[in-house]
Amino acid sequence: MIAGLDLGLREKSAERILRIALFIVLGALPALWHGQYALGLLTLMAVYAVLLIGLDATVGYLGQVNLAQAALFGLGAYGTALAVQAGAPFYLALPAGILAALLPGASLALPALRLEGPQFALSTLSFATLSVIVLNESESITHGALGLSIVRPTLFTVVLDARGFYWLCLVLLFIAWWASGILLKSRFGLSVEALRDSPTATDALGIGTLRHKVLAFAWGSALAGLAGALHALNFGYLQPAAFGYDLMVMLLLGVVFGGRRSQWGAFAGAAVVAMLPNLLSNRILFSSLVGCGCALTLVPAIRALITRRVPSFRESAPLGAMVIALALAFFASNVEEWRKGIFALFLFAAVVGLPDGLAGAVAAAMHRFIRFTPDPLPQAAEGVMKSHTITSALPLRALKLSKSFGGVKAVDNVTLEIGQGETLGLIGPNGSGKTTFINLVSGLYAPDGGSVEIAGTRPVPGKLMAAFSAGAARTFQNLQPFSGLTALESIIVCQRDGGKPEAMGWLRAVGLEANARERCSDMSYGDLRFLEIARALSTRPRLLMLDEPAAGMSKPDIARLVDLVASIKRMGLPVLLIEHHQDVVAELCDRVAVMDGGRLIALGTSEQIRRDPKVIEAYLGADDEEAEVRDQKEAHAC
Amino acid sequence: MDAQYLALAQMAVGGGLMGMAYALVAYGFQLTYAAGKAVNFGQGELVMLGAFAGISLAGAGLPYWLSVLGAMAAGAALGWLVERVAVRLALKQRNEGWILLTIIVGLFALSSVENIWGRDDRPYPAPWPTGAIDFFGISVTWPELAIAAGALGIMTLVELAKRYTMVGIAVQAVSADPDAAELCGIRSRSAITLSWAVSGVAAAFAGTVIGPVTTVGPTMAAALTLKAFSVAVVAGLDSGFGLVIAGIALGAAENLSGYVLGSGWREAPGLILLILALSLRPQGVFGKKIIRKV
Numbered sequence: 001m002i003a004g005l006d007l008g009l010r011e012k013s014a015e016r017i018l019r020i021a022l023f024i025v026l027g028a029l030p031a032l033w034h035g036q037y038a039l040g041l042l043t044l045m046a047v048y049a050v051l052l053i054g055l056d057a058t059v060g061y062l063g064q065v066n067l068a069q070a071a072l073f074g075l076g077a078y079g080t081a082l083a084v085q086a087g088a089p090f091y092l093a094l095p096a097g098i099l100a101a102l103l104p105g106a107s108l109a110l111p112a113l114r115l116e117g118p119q120f121a122l123s124t125l126s127f128a129t130l131s132v133i134v135l136n137e138s139e140s141i142t143h144g145a146l147g148l149s150i151v152r153p154t155l156f157t158v159v160l161d162a163r164g165f166y167w168l169c170l171v172l173l174f175i176a177w178w179a180s181g182i183l184l185k186s187r188f189g190l191s192v193e194a195l196r197d198s199p200t201a202t203d204a205l206g207i208g209t210l211r212h213k214v215l216a217f218a219w220g221s222a223l224a225g226l227a228g229a230l231h232a233l234n235f236g237y238l239q240p241a242a243f244g245y246d247l248m249v250m251l252l253l254g255v256v257f258g259g260r261r262s263q264w265g266a267f268a269g270a271a272v273v274a275m276l277p278n279l280l281s282n283r284i285l286f287s288s289l290v291g292c293g294c295a296l297t298l299v300p301a302i303r304a305l306i307t308r309r310v311p312s313f314r315e316s317a318p319l320g321a322m323v324i325a326l327a328l329a330f331f332a333s334n335v336e337e338w339r340k341g342i343f344a345l346f347l348f349a350a351v352v353g354l355p356d357g358l359a360g361a362v363a364a365a366m367h368r369f370i371r372f373t374p375d376p377l378p379q380a381a382e383g384v385m386k387s388h389t390i391t392s393a394l395p396l397r398a399l400k401l402s403k404s405f406g407g408v409k410a411v412d413n414v415t416l417e418i419g420q421g422e423t424l425g426l427i428g429p430n431g432s433g434k435t436t437f438i439n440l441v442s443g444l445y446a447p448d449g450g451s452v453e454i455a456g457t458r459p460v461p462g463k464l465m466a467a468f469s470a471g472a473a474r475t476f477q478n479l480q481p482f483s484g485l486t487a488l489e490s491i492i493v494c495q496r497d498g499g500k501p502e503a504m505g506w507l508r509a510v511g512l513e514a515n516a517r518e519r520c521s522d523m524s525y526g527d528l529r530f531l532e533i534a535r536a537l538s539t540r541p542r543l544l545m546l547d548e549p550a551a552g553m554s555k556p557d558i559a560r561l562v563d564l565v566a567s568i569k570r571m572g573l574p575v576l577l578i579e580h581h582q583d584v585v586a587e588l589c590d591r592v593a594v595m596d597g598g599r600l601i602a603l604g605t606s607e608q609i610r611r612d613p614k615v616i617e618a619y620l621g622a623d624d625e626e627a628e629v630r631d632q633k634e635a636h637a638c
Numbered sequence: 639m640d641a642q643y644l645a646l647a648q649m650a651v652g653g654g655l656m657g658m659a660y661a662l663v664a665y666g667f668q669l670t671y672a673a674g675k676a677v678n679f680g681q682g683e684l685v686m687l688g689a690f691a692g693i694s695l696a697g698a699g700l701p702y703w704l705s706v707l708g709a710m711a712a713g714a715a716l717g718w719l720v721e722r723v724a725v726r727l728a729l730k731q732r733n734e735g736w737i738l739l740t741i742i743v744g745l746f747a748l749s750s751v752e753n754i755w756g757r758d759d760r761p762y763p764a765p766w767p768t769g770a771i772d773f774f775g776i777s778v779t780w781p782e783l784a785i786a787a788g789a790l791g792i793m794t795l796v797e798l799a800k801r802y803t804m805v806g807i808a809v810q811a812v813s814a815d816p817d818a819a820e821l822c823g824i825r826s827r828s829a830i831t832l833s834w835a836v837s838g839v840a841a842a843f844a845g846t847v848i849g850p851v852t853t854v855g856p857t858m859a860a861a862l863t864l865k866a867f868s869v870a871v872v873a874g875l876d877s878g879f880g881l882v883i884a885g886i887a888l889g890a891a892e893n894l895s896g897y898v899l900g901s902g903w904r905e906a907p908g909l910i911l912l913i914l915a916l917s918l919r920p921q922g923v924f925g926k927k928i929i930r931k932v
Contacts, residue, residue: 065737111917117734118677122871123916125864126909133909137902245860249745256738313727332753341749344742351738352727 011372015264022267023174030163039162041274046169047230048270050176052255053263054223059252060260061184062216063196065121067248068108071128072221074243076101076228078135078142081150081238090155090233097229098222104131105221109214116199128248135240147239150232169230176223177263183219190493192216193261194482197520201480203464204442205473205494205539246340253347259357261484268358276343280336287329293322297349318349377488377504377516384498384505385537385571393456394419395471395543395574401440401450410436412598413450418543423565423575425589425606427582429618433598434578435477438545441576442474443467455542471542475532475549477578481520487531488516494535503538510534510564526557533564537573544568545576550584562587594618648776649897650890655782656851657889662789662844663866664873664881666837669796670721671875672813673833674729676736678720680744681841682863687747688713688842689854690755693762702765709842717838719743721831729830744859752856759857762849781850788847792840793879809833861905868912874925884923 007014026046030039051073058066079100080093088096104127112123136144152160160168183189191212195202199209232238254273259265280286297319304311325345332338354361396418403411411433418424426434439445441452446462459466482490491503507513510530515523523531529549536544546565550558558581565588568575579585585592586606594602594609596618602609609615663685667677678684692709696702724739766780800806811819812829820826845854852858865888873884888908896904921927 065734108913111913114920115916118737118867118875119871119916119920121679121737122864122867123913126868126912129864130906130909133902133906137900249741252738253742253745317723337753338749341746341753344746344749347742348723348739348746351735351742355735 005369006371006373008373009370010375012375014370014372019177019264023170026170027167030166036162039166041278043162043166043169043234045271045274046166046173047227047234048251048254048274049173049267050169050223050230051227052251052258052266052270052273053176053180054220054227055251055255056260056263056266057180057184057192057216057220057223059255060262060265061189061192061196062213063193064116065252066124066217066220067121067252068105068124068128068131069220069224069251070243070245070248071131072101072105072224073228073231073247073251074135074238074240075104075131076225077232077238077243078148078228079225080229080232081148082141084150084153084232085148088153090153093153093233094226094229097232098225101225101228102218102222105224106214106218109217112217128245132240132244135243142240145239145241147237149237152233152236165234169234172226172230176226177267180219180223180263187492188212188215190485190489193484194490194493197482197484198480200444200464201476201482201535202493204444204468204476204480205535206465206468206496207493208465250343253343257347257350257357259354259359259361262357262359262363264362265357265359277336277339280339280342283329283335286335290322290325290329293346293349294319294326297322297353300353314352318353321345321349321352374517378500380504380508380513381498381501382505384502385509385567391455391542394453395422395455396441396576397453398437398441399451399453401437401452402448403436403440403445404448409598411440411447414595414598414600415450416593416600416603418574418576421569421572421574422590423569423577423588425585425592426576426578426595427580427585427592427609428595432595432618434595435547436598437595438474438547438576438578441467442472442545468539472545473536473539473541473543474545475529475536475547477547477551479525479528479532481523481528481531483521484519486517486519487512487523487527490520490531490535491538495538496540498538506534506538509537509567511560526553529553529557530560530564537568541573543574543576545578547578548580549577550579550581558584644775646894646897649893651773651776651778652782653889653891653893654886655778655786655889656848656893657869657885657887658786658789658882659844659848659851659885660862660865660869660888661882661885662792662840662847663862664870664885665789665793665796666840666844667867667870668875668877668881669833669837669840670725670830671870673809673830674725674816676725676729677740677867677870677875678717678724678744678834678837679737679740679863679867680720680747680859681837681866682859682861683744683747683751684713684716684720684838684841685845685848685862686751686854686856686859687716687845689762689845689849689858690751691842692846692849693760693854694755696763702763706843706846709846710839713838713840713842713845714835715838716747717834717836717841718831720838721834725834726827726830744863748856748859755856757856759853759855762846762854764850766850779851781847785847785851788843790882792843793882796836796840797878805832865905865908868908872912872915872923874922876926877922877924880922880924 029042051069055066055069058064076097080097083093083096108124108127112120115123135142142148191202191207194207195209195212203209250273254269255266257272258267258269279289300315301311301319304315325342328338328342329335350357394417398414398416401411401414414437426437428434440447443459443462443464443466451458452461454467454470454472457470459470485493487507488503491506492500495503504513504516507516510533512527512530512534515527520528520531533546533549550561553561562584565575565577569588577585577589589606591604592606592609593600594615601614601618602612663681666681671677688709691712692705695705695708700708720740720743724743725736728735728739764781766784770777770779800810808824809829809832811822811824812826816826869881869885869888873881891908891911892904895907915923
């Protein structure tokens with residue numbers, strides 16, 4: 001392994017230097033490289049880059065396949081064109097385009113809010129198709145398929161020539177790039193990423209799904225509108241068909257090809273999408289490009305063969321795609337006719353071979369050769385665990401809670417209270433309804449009957465956010481980490497108040513100070529469990545619910561956990577603890593509640609519980625038939 | 639006034655019959671979704687490829703029935719191919735890369751079709767009588783009936799096979815829980831591959847029955863994917879025969895709005911209904927409610 005070159009640079013600064021250099025080169029290009037045609041291409045690339053940076057907000061950061069961006073681009077273009085027709089000056093034409101895309105985009109986000117994955121993709125696809133229909137059919141306004149022509153207005157008194165307009169596009173691209181970078185690296189951006197990784201956890205920790213989804217979508221739409229406005233002013237002629245399915249597919253694939261979650265990636269994708277037709281028209285250039293692709297994709301396949309393995313799909317499939325492209329380069333009579341097919345082949349190779357896109361691959365290569373100075377970590381704040389405000393109301397009062405799934409009564413008429421500063425253990429065999437009880441209290445499920453009162457307020461049943469606002473925070477039995485964030489970032493998105501020092505303080509409190517920069521996807525199982533507790537604590541809850549925190553933990557980790565919960569107890573924070581490790585429960589809990597078959601069968605101190613015949617029966621079984629029947633029921637419930 | 643209603647009814651019936659074809663393509667979505675929680679965003683391209691394969695086979699002198707069988711075989715092979723190159727890796731990594739990869743494979747298919755068969759629409763030769771049958775003043779053509787019969791026939795056959803053959807039951811086991819099925823000695827991967835092949839067969843067959851009614855051309859693919867996917871999602875991706883109802887409703891709504899609002903607006907009401915239906919019932923009108931587990 002080559003030792004990395006240490007320039008004493010932070011990655012952020014290096015990125016900034018490169019970005020400024022890129023824009024200087026782009027700005028200087030028209031001076032070196034004359035010709036209207038090349039200038040037109042560069043302008044198109046800048047416009048597409050704005051569009052793709054917007055698309056990346058939903059596809060990359062929000063993690064949802066958004067098929068509406070081409071249509072929003074079209075709406076923006078038409079908005080500007082119509083404004084110009086109505087006599088609007090330049091400085092009003094741009095906002096008109098932005099609004100024309102932003103308003104429908106934001107209103108689409110509202111119904112699409114509850115959707116994910118294929119359903120979200122479909123709703124955006126429907127919206128896109130609908131927009132093109134409306135543009136086509138409102139002939140009295142848009143002239144339909146005939147198209148709409150406009151003359152570019154003057155910018156104040158300056159008549160912009162092609163070069164001036166290109167520079168204007170560059171300036172706007174720079175602003176869009178910079179603003180996106182700031183926005184998506186801010187707490188807002190972190191929240192959007194957290195939402196992508198676990199919508200359940202973001203709701204349960206009060207980060208919220210609704211506004212972040214809408215805002216991310218709105219930001220993407222606004223950039224689409226800006227790009228559309230520039231497009232309209234650039235070409236001066238619009239047709240609805242240009243904003244259809246074909247463009248949409250190209251844009252989506254451009255983002256993925258360039259690299260998601262990166263403005264550089266969006267820029268690289270835009271360059272490819274804009275330049276592609278020209279790469280194909282020059283046969284020699286195209287053939288050499290395919291040749292390079294073949295050579296690059298050969299490397300992993302050969303590397304596999306050298307180590308005497310059959311190359312995996314990931315190593316061989318990109319090569320296959322490139323070989324087909326090579327065949328086309330030699331045998332197809334007109335390569336341009338195969339434009340979409342060749343694009344598809346390159347994309348296939350990139351998506352399979354480079355999951356992080358061009359930008360991701362380049363960044364990884366840079367990391368191999370250059371050692372960057374890491375960003376300094378803030379000093380951990382002292383005493384985060386000391387300041388818990390105690391209210392007079394009872395932390396938790398659950399009254400006659402019931403919940404059934406089909407015929408199974410998962411929770412059956414359970415009444416339970418937690419007193420001030422009390423740690424209550426909730427135990428019971430698997431499938432006895434403990435997690436369902438927490439799910440009811442935390443608002444993941446709405447109860448069939450009964451009520452929940454948290455710290456004196458009654459949250460709307462079945463709403464995670466409502467239960468959180470009332471003061472309940474929880475961890476999850478099946479971990480819900482924000483995989484794309486680092487440990488420190490996971491805390492920052494959850495905090496209600498306080499800055500990075502407090503976030504570091506929480507990490508130190510659970511013993512993860514050294515892991516602050518580590519990504520959750522790289523952290524160990526036990527560490528993630530501690531991180532979940534830190535996340536919940538950092539929201540400063542009035543009631544903390546821990547769902548089997550010690551499950552799967554090693555012995556030393558369990559000892560750490562016991563210390564941690566003991567110190568939470570010393571804060572005066574009430575805790576509801578589900579746990580199978582009886583020694584942990586006995587050591588920590590003031591009282592213990594036992595559930596079996598959805599019912600609360602015993603409540604008392606750990607000593608009392610241990611001698612309770614019903615509890616012994618629940619754990620060890622009894623001879624009577626009733627118990628057997630119940631066991632079978634539980635087996636079904638699992 | 640009466641003639642007005644009759645014309646509307648005529649439109650609704652014609653559209654409903656076409657909607658059966660959407661339901662058939664949507665059924666292909668349902669099959670692959672059940673097996674591996676993934677669908678082919680290039681399913682429309684499969685329909686198109688099936689239709690073109692049928693046309694070429696018929697053009698080579700094969701009788702109609704054999705050309706349909708040939709198209710179905712091609713569909714099975716293509717379905718398998720899509721699963722192999724675009725879906726398997728993403729399923730193994732448990733991410734949603736399949737959305738992009740199936741779009742990419744569809745794009746390549748589209749480009750190939752444009753270059754092999756050309757960009758023009760072609761008629762699909764079929765041996766149906768040219769006349770129409772009259773039901774109480776509503777006329778129905780033979781190719782339209784063939785769509786309905788074919789769609790229902792294929793769906794019934796596959797559903798029966800799923801319920802009453804060992805292989806079908808194994809596929810159902812995999813769709814319930816792939817890991818548990820593996821522990822019982824079922825090869826999950828084979829079951830998923832089989833589902834994709836059957837889905838390809840359904841798509842290609844749909845191409846051969848839609849062809850005689852409309853025409854066959856590269857532009858049919860994208861629209862079909864959207865319509866069939868709408869049907870599948872509105873009905874619910876796990877709803878069984880609910881999608882026949884959704885398909886008929888979408889087809890009828892399309893034809894009626896085309897008639898009432900003008901042909902350019904054909905698809906608009908269906909799309910608005912689709913967005914509304916999705917926002918009100920994300921799991922589909924006939925789908926089961928999703929319970930979040932943590």
